[in-house]
Amino acid sequence: MYNASFARSRLKKWMRWSDTWIDQLLVLGLLLAALLLFTINLGIPLRDWDEGTVAQVAREIASAPVQSLKWLYPTLAGEPYLNKPPLIHILIAASYKLFGINEWSTRLFPASLTAISIPLLYGVGREIFKSHTPAIFSALIYLTLLPVVRHGRLAMLDGSVLCFLLLMILCVLRSRRDLRWCLGAGIAFGLICLTKGIMGVLLGAIAVLFLLWDTPRLLTSWFFWLGIILGSIPVVAWYTAQWLHYGQLFIGTGIFNQSLARIWHPVENHSGKPWYYLLEILKYTVPWLLFFPLGWRLAWQNRNYSWGKLILVWNISYFVVISVMATKLPWYVLPIYPAIALAGGAKLSETWHGWDSLPPSRIWIISLALLGLVAFAGSLYFTLLANSINLHLQLVLLSAALTFLISAVLLAQKDLQFIFVLFWGTYVTLLLFITSPHWVWELGEAYPVKPVAAMIQQHTQKSQLVYNW
Template sequence: MKKLSVISNHSLTQAQWFLFFFIAALVLWGISLGNVPLRDWDEGTRALVAREIYRTGNWLYPTLQGKSYLLKPPLMDWAIALSYSMGGVHEFTTRLPGAFFSACGVPLLYGVGQELFRQRLPAVLAASVYLTLLPVVRHGRLAMLDGTAVSFFLLLLFCLLKSRQDRRWAVGVGLGVGLIGLTKGLLVVPLGAIAGAFLLVDRQFNLLTSPYLWLGLLLGNAPAFAWYIAQWQHYGTSFLQVHFQSQGLERLSQTVENHGGAPWYYFLELLKYTWPWMIFWPGGLYLAWQKRRSSWGCLVLIGTIGYLLIISVMNTKLPWYIMPVYPFFALAVAAQLAEFWQNHQRYPRFLIVMFGFLAVAGLAGCVYFILADPQPVLILMGGVVALTMGVVAWFIQQNNPRFMLMLFLGMYLILGLLMTSKSWVWELNEAFPVKPVAALIREKTNPTQVVYTSFGYGRPSLNFYSDRQVIPADTATLQRVWSKQPYLLLDSATLAALSLPDSVSLGTAEGFTLVTPKPNFVAPL
């Protein structure tokens, strides 16, 4: 049976594969990490909280622009504040901790695959798929909590699987639980339930009596419990109300901040962002069902179905809630690819059609970028997509398993090109460029003065870059507060409509004018 030695070669040890995937992930997660501004909402909020920790030294009771911040546990904010203390306050140091922790998920998934499949080939394939999934890379690079929480979950699963041979690994299970709880709070409940269900289905009952498991749970959860108790003692029931009720339980039954969606919302997310691996996912799920009595089959089914069901019935829908599904997605795809690798006498013809279509789409994208968004990196990326998918289709037509190697290398290069462009955080196009406006506010206003704006909603990134509190207000409110002599940041239509008497323009940026009352003009500091 023909196999490709470049992937299935056993001359590489498990430690070397760990190192290979770790370095490959660090490069992809770290390249051009600070080349675009922070986005709203999560990145701006994380940066504001971490900067206040860094400036004030208040590590136990974080604040957001001077007010108590009760929404999220502090582990990521601590990590970013530490990053600030070592490298200064800017985009790269803001994103670095999350990117590092998220990148660790790639070698961890390789370890999980090795323990589940008991073969190196599907483990390598699973880590390679996870490494080249667009949402995994992109969200992992952002200063957000989800990529880090998923890596801690993979640490939990890896230690759970390793403990089948050596009970001492069970200590890591408890550490993983504690780290998830200190990163994203209530997310530990569904992820812990998935791990617990797998433990029971996999008949690891003896682990429940292992002192190593309980020692790990004690050590891992002690810091989280200590922090939660400290918050409760300091803030009382208001902390419980905000942290657990508003940020957790209400999202199950209510649509928070208009972030709703249909029950199939997350299936559409998978369809939009997991190409080309989506082509192999249905076959991988079918194989998991066939092998449901095996460890890998039952874990893929429990994780995929269980977690998708939980987030689909929630009324609040956000794209990053789906992040814990991607490791199971990668394992299922890897199972299908391994099956193709070992049985390549004749590949399904529909694969040629699918990759041929993607090649044409890549060529169309190349033309689009030339005409509409002439960034050389994106034009090159479109060309690489077309070339990669075309060569993959040709290899498949030749029944050559090298198509997998070509696909991995091509996707790694494609994602690398995207991350070096200015378009990998595409949400920045949803509103005005924040940095020029923030620079105007920072240079022309008193640091202690609140700024009111006619823009429709508050932007944490604007608050971060301006180092001021910028509050959105309607026209009536702006007219009322003008008598109190604040600074107003107004778009041209609102400025004309208000007809503010004795106003002085301090400057204009991105269609917004900063004005202040003439008698109380404050000179730039």
């Protein structure tokens, strides 16, 4: 009896050690793959107007002495910058101090934070799913979503919000087993608020709604509220400092015009229909769009489990709120993509484990084949144009075509390798895309900025105000 108990104890210890070792390897692999995808070829010109604004605010922080308090009261072209809290601007200013002022150093910290969100999503998956498979599939889907890759690489605030959001969700999930993780959840909530202000309240509400459904006892824990208080202290301090410094100007501009007014009034004419974000998801989540609807249905069928509750609360609440908002911008939808990836990962995992009892989906086969043919036609089109500019797009589309067509063939043959081909091929296609000059395609819609800027700098005085359009 003693020997049997000892053997079982050793087996359990070995299994825990094995799981930890596998998790560490997977986290390291995901982080390295993400850093490569998110930090390579960051040095092309900045996109106007959002990247230019962030860069200019960071540049003015970096150029001012610390005692001037520009890091606390940032400016844009010498005027008070009241749009968003300056956490990411300060990080970019630090990057300028370390690496100089250029496009690469401008995008480095936001892109790196977005890359860190990939293994964080894997951690979320390991907390809610029983096995590694749905967690790793979810992380790989999230890693290879075009909107996440493209916007996460830009000098904007939204990729950093993804990182802090997933850190908050991970800490919330772990706090169900260890209340000390509530402190981490509160700190992550504060980081969101110091990055995008009022959005932190919305994303924090998602976590609260999930706990209200899944673990309501946690909402009565003093550890939970202590975490929220600790995370909120720097946020309240920053808003108080702005109010004391700017007075009514900050209340009217920083809180109402730039934040709350976006809910009922389109800021700078950025409006759209209620289904605007649905179209964004449909347009830019190929090929993983094929698995999302069935993933949502699977979550609904398993709504008694934590993973089903989290996916449903996250997807529905966030999507409804941004859809009814008057201001519509493509990057507002980014925080929903981790939840969508979890749904897709759950469906792919079910397919993986129940393959023998599930016939190949004809819709998946036909859709992948059509996507492959469209991509091949696009590659052929750019081949016929035959110039160096289109060579990049030709390779990207050819890689996509091969990925989709081979996956369709394997799926038709009921070969599970179609999942690996789809992941690897999509990753390589995105890698080819971001190493091309086309990943910031808005640059092709306007004149080259750098030559014009050099001409203005050469022929105008340093302090002269210049309007350019």
